[in-house]
Each structure stands twice: as structure tokens, then as C-alpha cells.
Amino acid sequence: MMMDFSHETVVWAAKTFGLIYLVIFSMAVVAYAFWPSRQKEFHDASAAILKQEDRPWR
Amino acid sequence: MISNLTTGERRGALLILLVMTLVGLFFAAAGRGDPIAVHGALIMVAAIALAFPIMARLYDPEPPAERFDTYYDDPSKVGIILTFVWAAFAMFVGDWVAWLLVEPTWTTSGAWSSFGRIRPVHTTGVIFGFGGNGLIATSFYVMQRTSRVRLPDQLSPWFVLIGYNLFCVLAVTGYMLGITQSKEYAEPEWYADLWLVIVWVVYFILYMRTLARREEPHIYVANWYYMAFILVVAMLHIVNNLAVPVSFLSAKSFSLFSGVQDALTEWWYGHNAVAFFLTAGFLGMMYYYLPIRAGRPIFSYRMSIISFWGITFMYMWVGSHHLHHTALPQWVQTLGMTFSLVLIVxxxxxxxxxxxxxxxxxxxxxxxxxxxxxxxxxVFYGLTTFEGSFMAIRSVNALSHYTDWTVGHVHAGALGWVAMITFGALYASIPWLWKRERMYSPALVEVHFWLALSGTAIYVFALWNAGIIQGLMWRTYTENGNLAYTFLDSVVAMRPYYIARAIGGLLFLLGALAGCLNLYLTIRYAAPATDTASLKPLRDELNDAATLPAE
Structure with a gap:
């Protein structure tokens, strides 16, 4: 009984919701990374760590 | 160092130590006859020893308000020293264990020094002692710089650092006393596990509080990796260590899981410990220190984001590849194998x-x-992740499983990736933190580098050979269909490779000791930095940093 539940349910979840969820999640991540209006933010963030004033901003 | 704490923080520290002393006393007294009493006494002594220097400075004046103009780096400094101490200790034990495989008599007659007890001392010492302290020390450093804000308070970072080291000490002393729950990389018993949960929650809250106060609008990607490390390790640690103690005064507990469920939970934990302890945290280190040391921004920030989510979501599923050809259902094995292969991306x-x-x-x-x-x-990160995906294929695993190839693979990752990135990050941080021009001896850093690289190469090549020979010997049949070799034949055949691996380990240990010496000399004798001269090479590069190379 327990075995049926785990195997059948997991296969069903993987083939339906699981598949869609992973595909949608991947697309969301790629969209976030490539969204044009974010590029400046990413660019600034990656360059900002090189500016080491070594004291906190207050 | 203690005078830098506010009076309130000093009182808070004393209160925490008082509670710890009482808890330690309780276990030491009530747990008599059980090994837990030894640990109770150890906690009590440690708490009292820490209380003395604080009491001596309890009425020192409040630290000046200028402290808010600087980052709070004392815990990072102590964390770096502890990282080197654990490296020397745990790599020494590791090499000792390696020589025991060459010559089993090279140990004492005491039970504490038997192979089965000191091997986990090595693994816990290097992974949690060396790696964990390196992660905690650098994460405090990185989260402040990337957020451009000082740590929100001065007590909780000490609680995290010292509490974590107490956990590590309980773990390794426990093994030598014979205390273990026999789960690989999760050997400490229930009380040590509960203590780590408290420490880890404080660590998580500290990180969140620092990020919440940040002055930079964007959370730099290194912090994402450090956060994933903290959050997921908490989740793994809690689930895998669900157990019922025999009694509250006994070190022994029984896991909530049994049989194949226990195995799967353990390797879900075990491989994600590789993923989130030994990978995500150290990637956070890499994404901060490598661009800074090279004086160039990361090649592609977008790629770092996509990799982050890829690693975070794929790794969760791969643990079952440790259980190929076992009682685990075939489809669960296939699931682990498939995600392992996708993980290479x-x-x-x-x-x-x-x-x-x-x-x-x-x-x-x-x-x-x-x-x-x-x-x-x-380079080793790329190499090891390829090798890991390859070994996760069920038919390849049929050859590699239970052989020393696995041990070689782990060390390609641990020596080549984890230790190398840690030493790189520490050599970069030390002059910055102690305000020195540079490390006392750049030549000694060179010596360390070449010892580490040659040690890793010798170690890994030896165990690749060893593992493949073992695997082949175990599956070679005669014309009559009998196994051609006994198991003992394969053990005897390992001897030259075990000698080579122990020599490789020795070189790596010598490199780490050179690092310890250089750390001491730098703190003690290196010339202080004039202004922020140690950052000068960086400043020159800033003009180049205008554009991301990938764009």
C-alpha cells in the first residue's frame, strides 16, 4: 500500500506538475538573468565589489 | 578584543557562558557512567575558561563610537587562525590514517586511536573544522564588504564562531571516546546536533540582519551562495539527525529512520553536504575573492545567477547515486543519476x-x-564535477563503487577545490585584515602552492589507479566462471598506491604547515600597511573594470 503510494504518486507528480514546475522555474531564472532593465544593476554589482574603501557607508 | 564589546555584550556573553556552565555541570554530574558526562565536563570547563577573560574586563570603558566607522573583523581574524589550526590538526590525522593503511601497526594500543575512530576525526576535522571555519570567517568578511555595512552586533558573530568550534570539538573528542551515530559526515550524537542547530539559527539570523541593513541596492551573488550554504545545511542537518535518545542522560540515540529509508536520508544529506557545504559556500568565496584578487569583475554575472539556481535545484535530487545497485528502488537510482548528469551544466x-x-x-x-x-x-572544480557526474552513471558506478576511486574523487574535490580556494581566499584576506603590506613571506606562499598542487596530483593519480584496479579485480572471472581474485588479493595490490597517497597527503600537510608559519610571521612581524597600500594594485585596475568582459 505504502509502496504504491510512493511510486505511483511520485511518477505522476514528476510527469505532470514536476516537469512543468522545473521548466517554468528554469524559464523564470533565465528571464530574470537576461531581463534588459536589470543589466545595469548586475553590471554595477559586479564592478562594485572592486571598489574597496574598506569602511562601511554611513 | 574583549574591550571592543559593549558592556551589555560582555554581560550577555557572561550570561550565555553561565547557562552553558550549568548545562555542562548537569550532564557531567547526572550523566555519570555514560560518555556524555565527559562532554558535560568539557562544556563546563570551556565555558568557565572563556568567562575569566570577560570578567577581567567587565568594567572596562565602553568602546569608542568610532568603531561604527569600521567593519567588525575580530571574529574573522580568530576564525582564520582557527581555520589554520584545524587544517594542521585534521590533515595530520588524515595522513596518519593514510599511513595506517600502509602499515596497520603504526598506532597506539588505545581504542581511541583505532582506524575506525580516527578516520572520522580526519573527515570532521577537515570538512567542519577547516572548511567550516574558513566559511564562517570569510562570510563575515564578505557580507560586510558587499553590503557596505558593519555587522549588526558584536556578540552573535562570536557566539556563532565559538559555538561552532565547540560543536567540532565535541564531535572529534566524541569519536575518540566511541560516541557516534554511525552516519557518515553526521557522526555526532543528538546533544551535539541540537547545539549545532542553535548555533546555525543564530548564524542565519545574523546573515539576514546584515543583509537587511545593507547600503548596496543589489545583494552580490557571493551572498546568495553563502545564504544557500547556511539555509540548506540547516535543513539537511535537522532532517538527517532526527533521532530519539535512549535517555536524556545518555549519549546514545536511535535514528527515526531505518533500513533503506535511513540510507536514502543519509545520502540525501551526504551529497547535499558536498553540494551546499563544500560547494555553494566555497563558490561564494570564489565569486568574491577571485574577481578582487584578479582586479577584474566576474566574467558574466548573468551566468553566475543561472548557475546558482541550477546548482541549488539540481543537487537536491542527486543523493541516491550513492546507492546504485542497492535495495533502493531502481527508479530512485535513475533519478539521482539523471540529475547528476544535468548538474554538469x-x-x-x-x-x-x-x-x-x-x-x-x-x-x-x-x-x-x-x-x-x-x-x-x-580547474579542479571543473574536473571534479565532471568526474562526479561520470561516476554517478550506474554502469560506471558498477566499477567505481566501494573502491578507492571514490576516495580519490572526494580528495580531488576536497584538496584541489575546497582547500585551494580556501587558502587563496585566506592569503588574500590576511594582509587586509591585519593591515599588513602583504604576507610576511610570498616565497612561503609559493612553497605552499607547489606542495599543495603536487600533493593533490600524487594523491589523486594514486587513487584513480588504485580504484580502477580494485574494481577490475573484483569483477574478473576465470574461464570456469569463478572470480579470478580473492578480496585479499586486491588489498595486497593496493600497497604501492597507498604509499603514494600517503606521500601525497604528507606534501599537502607540509604545505598547510608552511601556511601556519606564514600566518604567524605575518601577524607577528610583517610590515604594517601604509595607508591602504595593500589595496593599491586593485586601485590601478579600477579603470579596466568599467565594462564586464562578457558584454
Missing amino acids: PSWASAANALLTLNGAWHKVRDDATLRFMMIAA
Whole structure:
């Protein structure tokens, strides 16, 4: 009984919701990374760590 | 150092130590006859020993308000020293264990020094003692710089650092006393596990509080990796260690899981410990220190984001590849294998991102051993993740499983990736933190680098050979269909490889000891930095940093 539940349910979840969820999640991540209006933010963030004033901003 | 705490923080520290003393006393007294009493006494003595220096300075004046103009780096400094101490101790024990496989008599007659007890002392010492302290020390450093804000308070970072080290000490002393729950990389018993949960929650809250107060609008990607490390390790640790103690005064407990469920939970934990302890946290280190040391921004920030989510979501599923050809259902094995193969995409994206960042800075890699440590780390990261995906294929695993190939693979990752990136990050941080011009001896850093690289190469090549020979000997049949070799034949055949691996380990240990010496000399004798001269090479590069190379 327990075995049926785990195997059948997991296969069903993987083939339906699981598949869609992973595909949608991947697309969301790629969209976030490539969204044009974010590029400046990413660019600034990656360059900002090189500016080491070594004291906190207050 | 203690005078830098506010009076309130000093009182808070004393209160925490008082509670710890009482808890320790309780276990020491009530747990008589059980090994837990030894640990109770250890906790009590440690808490009292820490209370004395605080009481001596309890009425010192409040620290000046100028402290808010600087980052709070005392815990990072102590964390770096502890990282080197654990490296020396745990790598020594590791090499001792390696020589025991060559000559089993090279130990004492005491039970504490038997192979089965000191091997987990080595693994816990290097993973949690060396790696964990390196992660905690650098994460405090990185989260402040990337957020451009001082740590929110001065007590909780000490609680995290000292509490974590107490956990590590309970773990390794426990093994030598015979206390273990026999789960690989999760050997400590229930009370040590509960203590780590408290420490870890404080660590998580500290990180969140620092990020919440940040002055930078964007949370730099290194912090994402550190956060994933903290959050997921908490989740793994809690679930895998669900257990019922025999009594509250006994060190022994029984796991909530049994049989194949226990095995799967353990390796879900075990492989994600590789993923989130030994990978995500150290990637956070790499994404901060490598661009800074090279003086160039990361090759592609977008790729670092995509790799982050890839690694975070794929790794969760791969643990079952440790249980190929076992009682675990076939489809669960296949699931683990498939995700392991897909995982190569984000892994190689991260390794490539690191190496491409160095384009235009290769002359620095040539001249600067610190940056070379980080470069070699990225190479080994790429190599080991490819090897890991390959070994996760069920038919390859039929050859590699239970052989020393697995041990070789783990060490390609642990020595080549984890230790190299850590040493690189520490050699970069030490002059910055202690305000020195540079490390006392750059030549000693070179010596460390070459010892580490040659030690890793010898170790890994020896165990590749060893593992494949073992695997082949175990599956070679005669014409009559009998096994051609006994198990003992394969053990005897390992001897030359075990000697080579122990020599490789020895070289790596000598490199770490050279690092300890250099750390001591730098703190003690290195010339202080004039202004922020140690950052000067960086400043010169800032003009180059206007554009991301990938765009």
C-alpha cells in the first residue's frame, strides 16, 4: 500500500506538475538573468565589489 | 578584543557562558557512567575558561563610537587562525590514517586511536573544522564588504564562531571516546546536533540582519551562495539527525529512520553536504575573492545567477547515486543519476566563469601564488564535477563503487577545490585584515602552492589507479566462471598506491604547515600597511573594470 503510494504518486507528480514546475522555474531564472532593465544593476554589482574603501557607508 | 564589546555584550556573553556552565555541570554530574558526562565536563570547563577573560574586563570603558566607522573583523581574524589550526590538526590525522593503511601497526594500543575512530576525526576535522571555519570567517568578511555595512552586533558573530568550534570539538573528542551515530559526515550524537542547530539559527539570523541593513541596492551573488550554504545545511542537518535518545542522560540515540529509508536520508544529506557545504559556500568565496584578487569583475554575472539556481535545484535530487545497485528502488537510482548528469551544466558554467574572469589577468596568475591557488581551485572544480557526474552513471558506478576511486574523487574535490580556494581566499584576506603590506613571506606562499598542487596530483593519480584496479579485480572471472581474485588479493595490490597517497597527503600537510608559519610571521612581524597600500594594485585596475568582459 505504502509502496504504491510512493511510486505511483511520485511518477505522476514528476510527469505532470514536476516537469512543468522545473521548466517554468528554469524559464523564470533565465528571464530574470537576461531581463534588459536589470543589466545595469548586475553590471554595477559586479564592478562594485572592486571598489574597496574598506569602511562601511554611513 | 574583549574591550571592543559593549558592556551589555560582555554581560550577555557572561550570561550565555553561565547557562552553558550549568548545562555542562548537569550532564557531567547526572550523566555519570555514560560518555556524555565527559562532554558535560568539557562544556563546563570551556565555558568557565572563556568567562575569566570577560570578567577581567567587565568594567572596562565602553568602546569608542568610532568603531561604527569600521567593519567588525575580530571574529574573522580568530576564525582564520582557527581555520589554520584545524587544517594542521585534521590533515595530520588524515595522513596518519593514510599511513595506517600502509602499515596497520603504526598506532597506539588505545581504542581511541583505532582506524575506525580516527578516520572520522580526519573527515570532521577537515570538512567542519577547516572548511567550516574558513566559511564562517570569510562570510563575515564578505557580507560586510558587499553590503557596505558593519555587522549588526558584536556578540552573535562570536557566539556563532565559538559555538561552532565547540560543536567540532565535541564531535572529534566524541569519536575518540566511541560516541557516534554511525552516519557518515553526521557522526555526532543528538546533544551535539541540537547545539549545532542553535548555533546555525543564530548564524542565519545574523546573515539576514546584515543583509537587511545593507547600503548596496543589489545583494552580490557571493551572498546568495553563502545564504544557500547556511539555509540548506540547516535543513539537511535537522532532517538527517532526527533521532530519539535512549535517555536524556545518555549519549546514545536511535535514528527515526531505518533500513533503506535511513540510507536514502543519509545520502540525501551526504551529497547535499558536498553540494551546499563544500560547494555553494566555497563558490561564494570564489565569486568574491577571485574577481578582487584578479582586479577584474566576474566574467558574466548573468551566468553566475543561472548557475546558482541550477546548482541549488539540481543537487537536491542527486543523493541516491550513492546507492546504485542497492535495495533502493531502481527508479530512485535513475533519478539521482539523471540529475547528476544535468548538474554538469551549472557546475561547468561556474568553473568557466571563474577561468574566463582571468582572461587579461593571466600575468597575475603567473606572478601571484594567491591568485594561482584560486585558479587551480576552479580547474579542479571543473574536473571534479565532471568526474562526479561520470561516476554517478550506474554502469560506471558498477566499477567505481566501494573502491578507492571514490576516495580519490572526494580528495580531488576536497584538496584541489575546497582547500585551494580556501587558502587563496585566506592569503588574500590576511594582509587586509591585519593591515599588513602583504604576507610576511610570498616565497612561503609559493612553497605552499607547489606542495599543495603536487600533493593533490600524487594523491589523486594514486587513487584513480588504485580504484580502477580494485574494481577490475573484483569483477574478473576465470574461464570456469569463478572470480579470478580473492578480496585479499586486491588489498595486497593496493600497497604501492597507498604509499603514494600517503606521500601525497604528507606534501599537502607540509604545505598547510608552511601556511601556519606564514600566518604567524605575518601577524607577528610583517610590515604594517601604509595607508591602504595593500589595496593599491586593485586601485590601478579600477579603470579596466568599467565594462564586464562578457558584454
